[in-house]
Amino acid sequence: MTVTDNLSIVHLIGQASMLVQLVMALLAMLSLVSWYWIFRKWFQIRSAQTSTGTFERDFWSGADLNTLFQSAAAARDETGGIERIFESGYREFTKLRAKSHDQSAIIDGARRAMRATHQREMDDLEAHLAFLATVGSVSPYIGLLGTVWGIMNAFRGLSNVTSATLAQVAPGIAEALVATAIGLFAAIPAVVAYNRFTHDIDRIGIRFDSFMEEFSNILQRHLR
């Protein structure tokens, strides 16, 4: 029978106006999807990091290029991006070496193949990051829209009352602020994850790049 007794979160959401509830539902959906992609990307980037680490260790421990290539080609679906870069470069290198004797053409061809794979890998790693960025920047505004609307309603309810007390607006404002809270809950993890993932992906890209350069040098030495 008292106002305060009914200020539970369920009640606040249930009492909100239609638009505010729509906003909350939208934000809840955004939050679900963004968390899903946060976890997906997290797993993907982590596995890319570990596979890059293992391959680099194998590669620089002096293993034979042919055996490395065969193992990479045999398990290309389970390997990481760096192995696929190596595989495509080495494949192009062996093919070209059989046909031409122009050293620079062979190296260039291998580099182009590696560059193409590199771009595909980076694109795969960066996929859906834009969604996280969008959620991070937009969902606070969506939540704010719901809050502003809810507060407008709460104050409009005061227009017919002779003596306005805080108790008459407080529940409306509280339920309106829930929308902002949900918006922030969706936005904060998305922003943090986005920044973290772009940083990680940049570092992986640098590792790929330096591997490509070093591998080109190795191929060039091979030709002589």
Added chain:
Amino acid sequence: MTDAPRLDSVAPPGKWASMALTVLVHVGLIVFLLVGVRWESHPPATLEVALVSAPTPVAEPQAKPLPKPEARPEPKPEPKPEPKPEPEPKPEPKPEPKPEPKPEPKPDIATKAPTPKPEPKPEPKPTPKPEPKPTPKPEPKPEPKVTPKPEPKPVAAARDDYMAQRLAQELEKAQIERLMRDDANRMSAAQTQAGLHEYQSRIAAKVRGNLMRPPGLEGNPEAVFLVRQHPDGTVVSVTLSRSSGIAALDDAIDRAIRRSSPLPLPSGQELFRAELELRFRPNEE
């Protein structure tokens, strides 16, 4: 065999795991919000007991609809929002003194809680608007002249044209409805809180019995104490949460609370509160 690595064939790492984790995160958050956070649920935790010096309040819980001494102690024991409705009676210049103000604030709050906002709005609207119309008639002529007098309404309704009659009837009906609704509200509340009232008044009676009021009290300062007690009623601690402004009075109340140490226990175990909020006012004007 093609040169291009086929990325599509690569199994997406942890698709189901991420879904499960996502659901887990949200379920965790919801559970935390529902269970972990106490949403303003202080009323059950602390019990307010009004220590008004008037000797009558002991009989309060049973006789609810009584006019004066009753109405005052009643609002106080009720949890928190009670202070809010209190200011409202003032703007009400209606003929009835006590029963009127109560219906006014209550429907506002009560309807706001269980039903959506739009409800309270349409209700009050019809009543204020029709009022000016029926009232003009009673005065001298049936001409529509504005004289805001609520009393002569019934006379006007009976005598005047159909519209005015209808308006008056509607107004009356709305008022009766409001009163009935309010009554029902109060009844249910009274039933659930009857035990609580009895408990409160027994505590109040005991503490009041032990209180020695310092001489020369002026004005009506209110002191609020927070009292923690063991399940057997033993007072654990007494803290002054709002001073009355008179140190001697604060001390006297403090002593009185401590002296009544095994506080009376409620009839039902579920009514027991480990924390009590005791309000004291020397004069119950």
